Ligand SMILES: Nc1ncnc2c1ncn2[C@@H]1O[C@H](COP(=O)(O)OP(=O)(O)OP(=O)(O)O)[C@@H](O)[C@H]1O
């Protein structure tokens with residue numbers, strides 16, 4: 509199964525402020541969908557709502573046909589999630605490998621994993637796939653931002669979910685590692701529905717089938733060739749869109 513997400517008239521308010529006005533959207537896998545928008549535009553809110561972590565004041569979220577509105581446990585049966593780094597609490601006293609293993613332990617039956625060594629091997633394979641083996645046995649509290657992001661990606665993909673939701677998953681990873689990780693994300697999107705929130709549409713543009721531009725609602729959606737048009741983006745981003753030798757760059761000082 510490749511995955512499907514449907515929002516039906518979803519409206520989200522946070523502390524009385526409308527962050528997402530009524531939107532309807534259907535995304536079908538496989539493929540990479542990139543969500544872009546300025547700081548505070550509602551990217552994380554959109555992903556958390558799909559994950560069931562925020563309950564909309566109106567509307568429904570369906571994932572693979574199941575109503576997961578405000579129900580993270582139900583959404584978690586279909587979706588591997590990488591939270592934005594700034595929102596992840598790394599104070600929990602476990603190692604990187606244990607964090608990845610915990611994602612499997614929740615799903616032993618459907619995965620047909622039985623013994624601790626099978627779980628350990630699966631976790632090690634996932635950590636290897638994201639280049640994080642060197643620090644597999646370190647406490648997560650001691651990892652750098654980029655190291656932790658690799659481990660969080662391993663945790664999301666270790667159980668082979670049909671859908672991945674990735675919130676700025678490579679924001680702290682160094683440039684070489686970033687390109688490797690984007691390649692991995694693109695490869696995964698050949699079989700899964702992958703939704704990635706990013707400040708940098710450029711790094712995913714080649715591999716995205718759809719770019720969704722949000723700013724307190726969905727402002728634009730379409731293939732990269734249509735959406736990454738400086739004039740259209742300027743309507744959402746204002747003066748921070750620069751055209752540099754036919755590449756669109758978004759000037760943004762956001763760190764994570
Ligand atoms: N728990 C909360 N309570 C109240 N308001 C919130 C809460 N979380 C986020 N917001 C507000 O909702 C708006 C959207 O935030 P969100 O984190 O979704 O934006 P974003 O597009 O992901 O931004 P960034 O690019 O900085 O990650 C912001 O104005 C933010 O202040």
Ligand SMILES: [Mg+2]
Pocket residue numbers: 551552553592675
């Ligand atoms: Mg965010």
